[in-house]
Amino acid sequence: METVLSIQGLSKNFGTLRAVNQINLEVKHGQVFGMLGPNGSGKTTTLGMLMGVVNPTSGSFSWFGQPPSNQIRKKIGAVLEHPIFYPYLSGQKNLELMALIKEAPVSNIQKVLEIVELSDRKNDKYKTYSLGMKQRLAIACALLNNPIVLILDEPTNGLDPMGIAEIREIIKRIANDGKTIILASHLLDEVQKVCSHFAVLRKGTLVHSGPVDDVGRGEEHVEVIAFHDDIAVILENFSGSLSVKKEEHQFVMKMKEGFHSQDLNRYLFEKGIVVTHLITQKKSLEKQFLEILAEAEHAALIKN
């Protein structure tokens, strides 16, 4: 697969603060790449460097194998932090101006306004827009020049649930078109729902990067509820059980490698027990994320 973005040892200092520390990263064509990290972990600073507004202290990066330049930026659609437009211009005029800057065909304006469903408000001044509309106009602007790559930084920040759902829908639609998307967020649920790959930043350091699908791997956790007096003992005796924990009214069994919920189901059935509830816990990105951060914290403590 073609490499879209390659980062080598990128660092940024603000005074004595090291905001981004020696980041190495690759993003391939067609990936929806999530950048995770707590607030202040260096996501926006990293994206700022990639888009030429923050000067790196050291390190380098390349887009499509070429050194960064303003010509390349024209083919990248980016919304960093919050939407930025001229408040006294209408949505339409703002997009006309951006089309001039990006050297995009003017006919695209109508198209992108339709994608984000802003056509009927296009002649109103930007300052009269609601936050959700501003956010959508920013996405329209990012799409203006048929970008090969889309960079979205907290695109659902401050939106109501409906706005969040709308933006997520738009992102999915764009991803289905085969565009590469880099999405920075601290909303893990969001990243898990739309991303194919993700990286985790902590205090400016990259602590993890890999496909989202890997998140579910590892030993399975199965929730069981069954009405039987000896159920605890019977569960303990299951040959595929690593450990059994009682949580309120249910049991959670950690499975040995190679054992799955259907094996447990069969075992219980053979013992004459019919369960009322049997579910494989899906390991969430949230859990994984917290684990990664905890590990990184631990490693940092040992190092010091």
Next chain:
Amino acid sequence: MLHLLKIDLKKLIDYRTFWIVCGLYFFTLIMGAASGMEFLKWLANIIEGFGEKFNISRIPLYHFPDIWQNLAWAAGLLKLGIAIMVVISITNEFTYRTIRQNVIDGLSREQFLLSKVLTNAVLSGASMIVVFLIALVTGLIYSPEYDFPYGLTGIVFYPAYFLEVFGFLSFALMLGMLIQRSGLTIILLLTSYLIEFIIKQNIDNYLPGLIPFFPLESIMNLVPMPLSRYWFQEIRDYLTFGSLAIALVWTFLFNYFAYLRLKKSDI
């Protein structure tokens, strides 16, 4: 180049403040330049004996070739008006953070600055053309006789006036780029004359030779004050190479400092 100019003009063309400030500026420019005779009459009215000492209708304020330098000098006094527009235009980009978005969208920092500098050149050019036309029209009205090409001496002050406005707008742009806040920048722009005046007064006793090299002084020096010729003082009614060179160097430096600042900062 034209493309960059188009980008910056597009930001201004739908901006009401731009039209108000520019409207006021060109209105004052036109009215101010065209009402010199009225001004003399007013002077004659309030100053006792003024009309007796000087016959105001015999002061060749609007006669060729005097008019060229007279109007270029008077118009130069008003350049602050348009400089305020330049300050608003650049500091807006910082307060709205649109400079950041412009770079993200694919302008290089150099191109961004160049788009502003080109607008400065257009505003300076427009000022020059307006003042030149007023001088031409009022000269044709008031001059008792047209003696060309003698009547055209002093026309060289028009390119000099262009440089005067452009240099000052470059200064305003640089201040805006350094300070990034409109209020503070305008205050500094207003007080910069005062600050330079104080320094000049202090240096006058020791190193008077340095004075023509001061930035604002050098801009003012391009078109020297001509009116004192009417009370029989010697004036410089020609452009000197030295004043031109110093003003050019400062204009270059203003834009270069703005460039350095933009290049280094995170936006």
